[in-house]
Amino acid sequence: xxxxxxxxxxxxxxxxxxxxxxxxxxxxxxxxxxxxxxxxxxxxxxxxxxxxxxxxxxxxxxxxxxxxxxxxxxxxxxxxxxxxxxxxxxxxxxxxxxxxxxxxxxxxxxxxxxxxxxxxxxxxxxxxxxxxxxxxxxxxxxxxxxxxxxxxxxxxxxxxxxxxxxxxxxxxxxxxxxxxxxxxxxxxxxxxxxxxxxxxxxxxxxxxxxxxxxxxxxxxxxxxxxxxxxxxxxxxxxxxxxxxxxxxxxxxxxxxxxxxxxxxxxxxxxxxxxxxxxxxxxxxxxxxxxxxxxxxxxxxxxxxxxxxxxxxxxxxxxxxxxxxxxxxxxxxxxxxxxxxxxxxxxxxxxxxxxxxxxxxxxxxxxxxxxxxxxxxxxxxxxxxxxxxxxxxxxxxxxxxxxxxxxxxxxxxxxxxxxxxxxxxxxxxxxxxxxxxxxxxxxxxxxxxxxxxxxxxxxxxxxxxxxxxxxxxxxxxxxxxxx
Ligand SMILES: Cc1ncc(COP(=O)(O)O)c(C=O)c1O
Numbered sequence: 001x002x003x004x005x006x007x008x009x010x011x012x013x014x015x016x017x018x019x020x021x022x023x024x025x026x027x028x029x030x031x032x033x034x035x036x037x038x039x040x041x042x043x044x045x046x047x048x049x050x051x052x053x054x055x056x057x058x059x060x061x062x063x064x065x066x067x068x069x070x071x072x073x074x075x076x077x078x079x080x081x082x083x084x085x086x087x088x089x090x091x092x093x094x095x096x097x098x099x100x101x102x103x104x105x106x107x108x109x110x111x112x113x114x115x116x117x118x119x120x121x122x123x124x125x126x127x128x129x130x131x132x133x134x135x136x137x138x139x140x141x142x143x144x145x146x147x148x149x150x151x152x153x154x155x156x157x158x159x160x161x162x163x164x165x166x167x168x169x170x171x172x173x174x175x176x177x178x179x180x181x182x183x184x185x186x187x188x189x190x191x192x193x194x195x196x197x198x199x200x201x202x203x204x205x206x207x208x209x210x211x212x213x214x215x216x217x218x219x220x221x222x223x224x225x226x227x228x229x230x231x232x233x234x235x236x237x238x239x240x241x242x243x244x245x246x247x248x249x250x251x252x253x254x255x256x257x258x259x260x261x262x263x264x265x266x267x268x269x270x271x272x273x274x275x276x277x278x279x280x281x282x283x284x285x286x287x288x289x290x291x292x293x294x295x296x297x298x299x300x301x302x303x304x305x306x307x308x309x310x311x312x313x314x315x316x317x318x319x320x321x322x323x324x325x326x327x328x329x330x331x332x333x334x335x336x337x338x339x340x341x342x343x344x345x346x347x348x349x350x351x352x353x354x355x356x357x358x359x360x361x362x363x364x365x366x367x368x369x370x371x372x373x374x375x376x377x378x379x380x381x382x383x384x385x386x387x388x389x390x391x392x393x394x395x396x397x398x399x400x401x402x403x404x405x406x407x408x409x410x411x412x413x414x415x416x417x418x419x420x421x422x423x424x425x426x427x428x429x430x431x432x433x434x435x436x437x438x439x440x441x442x443x444x445x446x447x448x449x450x451x452x453x454x455x456x457x458x459x460x461x462x463x464x465x466x467x468x469x470x471x472x473x474x475x476x477x478x479x480x481x482x
């Protein structure tokens with residue numbers, strides 16, 4: 001919720017009160033240096049005890065509502081026929097408008113089943129942008145992903161409101177080039193995670209659907225951040241300014257042949273699902289559920305989470321809920337932008353994305369600038385962010401690094417977890433780091449897993465130990481900090 005102050009400023013105000021808290025610790029900077037070294041300069045390998053603000057992701061880390069927690073107490077643990085599932089099914093029908101709902105243990109499980117059933121070797125899957133697990137699954141089953149975003153999508157300093165749109169000319173060319181029968185489906189991600197949480201517009205989605213339907217190509221929507229995308233449509237797409245979040249979500253979903261999501265985001269639980277109104281699709285997917293996930297009425301999720309998901313789906317239609325992270329992200333991005341710190345604009349859903357290629361332009365791309373920046377942010381603030389750049393890419397068939405389209409340090413803003421003073425602190429430390437950016441150097445791998453290397457890979461400063469130099473400069477301004 002945004003409110004106007006007497007001095008004319010508009011600030012995000014939390015539309016809830018805090019009733020349960022979890023302690024967090026700002027450990028001294030020397031401890032942070034130890035922790036990041038032990039974790040191989042990879043923020044995935046840090047422990048909670050060493051983290052002050054965890055902005056790694058919003059996945060499974062949103063604060064749940066009182067009603068979600070209460071619902072967990074009345075869950076029905078029946079292996080088959082759980083009443084909790086029927087509440088989820090009702091919420092999926094009422095909010096998303098789908099007939100069938102197949103719970104799975106999390107978003108990538110949905111991607112696994114969809115790839116297994118719909119992606120054949122030689123197929124292509126056009127999309128507005130890939131997500132790491134999506135790409136891994138589609139390629140495992142022999143598909144090739146084609147990112148056919150608009151020209152503006154990779155411009156990190158932009159005013160374009162819908163950088164998550166699909167380029168329709170490129171979509172038409174793709175169909176012509178490969179033939180519609182080779183296009184497994186077209187995938188639209190609601191706010192493109194890896195390029196700044198940027199939304200698609202409903203007019204673009206409608207045009208994608210029209211072209212897909214004319215060519216017999218199914219439209220798959222990744223709805224992990226569906227309510228945030230809907231909120232951004234309401235804010236930015238004139239035609240929808242008077243529509244409710246529920247109406248916008250319903251309209252998006254009505255265009256999808258299949259929708260899947262990670263329940264860890266907009267739904268504020270831990271789980272996932274596939275939903276469709278197409279009986280043939282349901283009949284194909286359903287038999288895989290007990291093999292890979294669990295019986296239809298729990299699909300690998302705890303029934304407590306299923307109860308909370310049913311509530312979360314209804315709550316995400318509230319304007320204050322859909323907008324709670326987005327408003328704070330906008331404030332965060334604008335505060336950095338006005339100080340000249342390079343961030344992805346316009347602000348999107350999910351996170352404040354700092355543009356490492358402009359923040360530390362002296363670091364060559366194959367020395368992993370976004371990886372260095374996430375480590376440096378942790379050292380100087382105790383804030384854990386996530387590398388979304390070349391470290392998050394896979395090597396090509398010849399073992400060469402594949403430079404990422406963008407080099408971003410992603411500071412996720414999980415719903416209702418952090419307050420304005422946290423954001424002000426983050427802005428202050430990022431500004432200090434920006435003023436000392438020349439001290440930050442590149443990284444090189446010391447341990448590199450073959451797939452999704454960003455999760456467990458370990459790195460170290462390339463050349464001199466710039467981590468130590470950064471710590472020394474920081475201490476001369478702030479002491480040990482804790
Ligand atoms: C857009 C998108 N799709 C799929 C996934 C995978 O979901 P999960 O982490 O629940 O497996 C994520 C996770 O962050 C995501 O952001």
